[in-house]
Amino acid sequence: xxxxxxxxxxxxxxxxxxxxxxxxxxxxxxxxxxxxxxxxxxxxxxxxxxxxxxxxxxxxxxxxxxxxxxxxxxxxxxxxxxxxxxxxxxxxxxxxxxxxxxxxxxxxxxxxxxxxxxxxxxxxxxxxxxxxxxxxxxxxxxxxxxxxxxxxxxxxxxxxxxxxxxxxxxxxxxxxxxxxxxxxxxxxxxxxxxxxxxxxxxxxxxxxxxxxxxxxxxxxxxxxxxxxxxxxxxxxxxxxxxxxxxxxxxxxxxxxxxxxxxxxxxxxxxxxxxxxxxxxxxxxxxxxxxxxxxxxxxxxxxxxxxxxxxxxxxxxxxxxxxxx
Amino acid sequence: xxxxxxxxxxxxxxxxxxxxxxxxxxxxxxxxxxxxxxxxxxxxxxxxxxxxxxxxxxxxxxxxxxxxxxxxxxxxxxxxxxxxxxxxxxxxxxxxxxxxxxxxxxxxxxxxxxxxxxxxxxxxxxxxxxxxxxxxxxxxxxxxxxxxxxxxxxxxxxxxxxxxxxxxxxxxxxxxxxxxxxxxxxxxxxxxxxxxxxxxxxxxxxxxxxxxxxxxxxxxxxxxxxxxxxxxxxxxxxxxxxxxxxxxxxxxxxxxxxxxxxxxxxxxxxxxxxxxxxxxxxxxxxxxxxxxxxxxxxxxxxxxxxxxxxxxxxxxxxxxxxxxxxxxxxxxxxxxxxxxxxxxxxxxxxxxxxxxxxxxxxxxxxxxxxxxxxxxxxxxxxxxxxxxxxxxxxxxxxxxxxxxxxxxxxxxxxxxxxxxxxxxxxxxxxxxxxxxxxxxxxxxxxxxxxxxxxxxxxxxxxxxxxxxxxxxxxxxxxxxxxxxxxxxxxxxxxxxxxxxxxx
Numbered sequence: 001x002x003x004x005x006x007x008x009x010x011x012x013x014x015x016x017x018x019x020x021x022x023x024x025x026x027x028x029x030x031x032x033x034x035x036x037x038x039x040x041x042x043x044x045x046x047x048x049x050x051x052x053x054x055x056x057x058x059x060x061x062x063x064x065x066x067x068x069x070x071x072x073x074x075x076x077x078x079x080x081x082x083x084x085x086x087x088x089x090x091x092x093x094x095x096x097x098x099x100x101x102x103x104x105x106x107x108x109x110x111x112x113x114x115x116x117x118x119x120x121x122x123x124x125x126x127x128x129x130x131x132x133x134x135x136x137x138x139x140x141x142x143x144x145x146x147x148x149x150x151x152x153x154x155x156x157x158x159x160x161x162x163x164x165x166x167x168x169x170x171x172x173x174x175x176x177x178x179x180x181x182x183x184x185x186x187x188x189x190x191x192x193x194x195x196x197x198x199x200x201x202x203x204x205x206x207x208x209x210x211x212x213x214x215x216x217x218x219x220x221x222x223x224x225x226x227x228x229x230x231x232x233x234x235x236x237x238x239x240x241x242x243x244x245x246x247x248x249x250x251x252x253x254x255x256x257x258x259x260x261x262x263x264x265x266x267x268x269x270x271x272x273x274x275x276x277x278x279x280x281x282x283x284x285x286x287x288x289x290x291x292x293x294x295x296x297x298x299x300x301x302x303x304x305x306x307x308x309x310x311x312x313x314x315x316x317x318x319x320x321x322x323x324x
Numbered sequence: 325x326x327x328x329x330x331x332x333x334x335x336x337x338x339x340x341x342x343x344x345x346x347x348x349x350x351x352x353x354x355x356x357x358x359x360x361x362x363x364x365x366x367x368x369x370x371x372x373x374x375x376x377x378x379x380x381x382x383x384x385x386x387x388x389x390x391x392x393x394x395x396x397x398x399x400x401x402x403x404x405x406x407x408x409x410x411x412x413x414x415x416x417x418x419x420x421x422x423x424x425x426x427x428x429x430x431x432x433x434x435x436x437x438x439x440x441x442x443x444x445x446x447x448x449x450x451x452x453x454x455x456x457x458x459x460x461x462x463x464x465x466x467x468x469x470x471x472x473x474x475x476x477x478x479x480x481x482x483x484x485x486x487x488x489x490x491x492x493x494x495x496x497x498x499x500x501x502x503x504x505x506x507x508x509x510x511x512x513x514x515x516x517x518x519x520x521x522x523x524x525x526x527x528x529x530x531x532x533x534x535x536x537x538x539x540x541x542x543x544x545x546x547x548x549x550x551x552x553x554x555x556x557x558x559x560x561x562x563x564x565x566x567x568x569x570x571x572x573x574x575x576x577x578x579x580x581x582x583x584x585x586x587x588x589x590x591x592x593x594x595x596x597x598x599x600x601x602x603x604x605x606x607x608x609x610x611x612x613x614x615x616x617x618x619x620x621x622x623x624x625x626x627x628x629x630x631x632x633x634x635x636x637x638x639x640x641x642x643x644x645x646x647x648x649x650x651x652x653x654x655x656x657x658x659x660x661x662x663x664x665x666x667x668x669x670x671x672x673x674x675x676x677x678x679x680x681x682x683x684x685x686x687x688x689x690x691x692x693x694x695x696x697x698x699x700x701x702x703x704x705x706x707x708x709x710x711x712x713x714x715x716x717x718x719x720x721x722x723x724x725x726x727x728x729x730x731x732x733x734x735x736x737x738x739x740x741x742x743x744x745x746x747x748x749x750x751x752x753x754x755x756x757x758x759x760x761x762x763x764x765x766x767x768x769x770x771x772x773x774x775x776x777x778x779x780x781x782x783x784x785x786x787x788x789x790x791x792x793x794x795x796x797x798x799x800x801x802x803x804x805x806x807x808x809x810x811x812x813x814x815x816x817x818x819x820x821x822x823x824x825x826x827x
Contacts, residue, residue, distance in 0.1 A: 253484050253513055281487035284513040324507050 004182040007175040009149035013156035027054040028080030064090035071111040084117035085129045098165040099140030112159045118171040124299035130261035136238045143238040145169040147212035154189030171210040192236045194244035200230035204248040207258040208234040218314040253284040263291040285324035288317045329397040342366040343391045349381045365601045379403035613759045617794035621754040624807040632785040654715035659813035661706040667806040673760040679797045688738035691725040702738040711822040752788040766790040
């Protein structure tokens, strides 16, 4: 047991899987010599050699295409997108090849795509996006978005061991800011299972990724005002934990859904639709969502702050729902 | 001082007069516009007469039991409120004329018909369903107003508050009295729970929670399926509290509708039931039909295995895409309509010594009422409707018949009648013709029987269908040809293109 940052826990998970299973290998831009743009794979080249830590050209479609092919041949590739934004270059490979292989002819595609995502890092429109909803709309893929060092480690292991293509969204803002005690050794977290990060009785915040931490911050403020907030971290988006959502909504009867991605057709829309369809008679107030606004991520710091959710915006939405 | 007559309205094309069953207001009573003031009965319908304007009933012109022509006054309203008190005194007390006992109870549309021993309960509505349990008043109110709220209340209640109220048997009127702490005085869950605590503590007896109303939750919709190693959370379905009436359950003998039970007085050796207006009309109509037409019944046996398995396979798809249940009735409506087009001689009425072949196929469907009555709504222009159209029309008529929402036009103009003794378990029946029509088609119960197909013994779903006909105008050959054609259409039912979403 040691205190680890999000990025250390993620690297531990990757390293342990590389050691455990010889068919696991990694590929991506600058992941070897340079240790990755964010240094997730620092030291991996020395430890595992150039055959298992593969530096690739700047071509996401090629990276994902090679990953799919090698996965079908029995390998377990972990492909890194330098930034999640660039996955659009490999979109066809993921949507029309990886996601359909099993459906079309029963072939397993056990691969992971790591996607450093998210804003708040002054990265501008091409290095800050949260494109998870594109993939949640694609049957055949799995999508996870851990928020803590423990979840980062447990979910990367589950993703590597899964027989399906898994998109692993790792939030850049969390890499070195979030620390916690992480147990040594092997543990995996089941894909599709949410986690209650803070129990509460009055209003449920259903969220994932970096917004878990802003939601916890908001919950702390609101507790002082007498509003007891439950924070549910979905952790997995496809499949997502309907039972956990039902549980928290039945408990509090009021819900706010929060994500950093932009608003229209974001993942919150799915969660809200599920609540309205299945839990209508458990609602004592309208469900609200807090998201980024429908715009590209601004480069200007004050504009980016305006664009993104923060603890105050989340708290305001919760107050509104609590007062209904 | 304005006086307004309440007049006997025209309740149907061929109706000349009606009889006052009951006055709902006494002279001196205040009456709102469109509020029901009295009940009348005709040989076709029973109906409540609404007040033409707001005012005070000052005089009853036609006491209970009297028969009045169309357009003649039944009572007089005083629309000037100040004149009320004096006027009421001078008005004659309502005559305690003896109205037929049972007629008091049913102010709604009901019609005597000829279906004889056989009826079809709910043509499109759930067959053979026991009467649904009475819903608590709060359901009717609370579920009516979604958001805006109606049924007497303009107040908004959240879905959760409505659900708690329904489950705890709290009436809307009771909710309306609660002070709310939510936005704009809205009653929140906590307000309601607090009130219930208080009520319990105060020793006030709580009305028993009643089942019924909305299902709590549907079985979980799952996200898109993962191909392998599924680790998706299963969303467990909640128990459903909605009583689902048995559907198309022609196979087993259904429960007797409760209204058929006769209340027994202690010590009495017998129970005498005076005929009400409707029973008298039924009796007269039956005797008239039997004495008018020499009845003959032909019978055919039909293999409906294909239809039974088709319905089993697609009833859920159908329910989802069409919004109502797929019963067996539309299959028979469909086959009968096509057979009538081949043999129009059975789709006729007798006018003196003339047979009038009808070009429109208007199918009367005998529907048993839960309180023991019987009504025959008419599915108009069946020849212009496809399978789904027939099914939807039959469902609507059956539903409105059960809820007594039929209007006079719904029960007139029939050219041929279908009845279903099978729904009560009857193998087949010999129904009486609905005059002035010349034929009535009957469906027995569907049973599995041993059949010989290609010299092999098979277990098939079989049904007996009958045609009772007026032998003055329909010859035996026609009746058997007609039945054989119905059989052919049933046994060769082709769903291709009939039902959206199926093939």
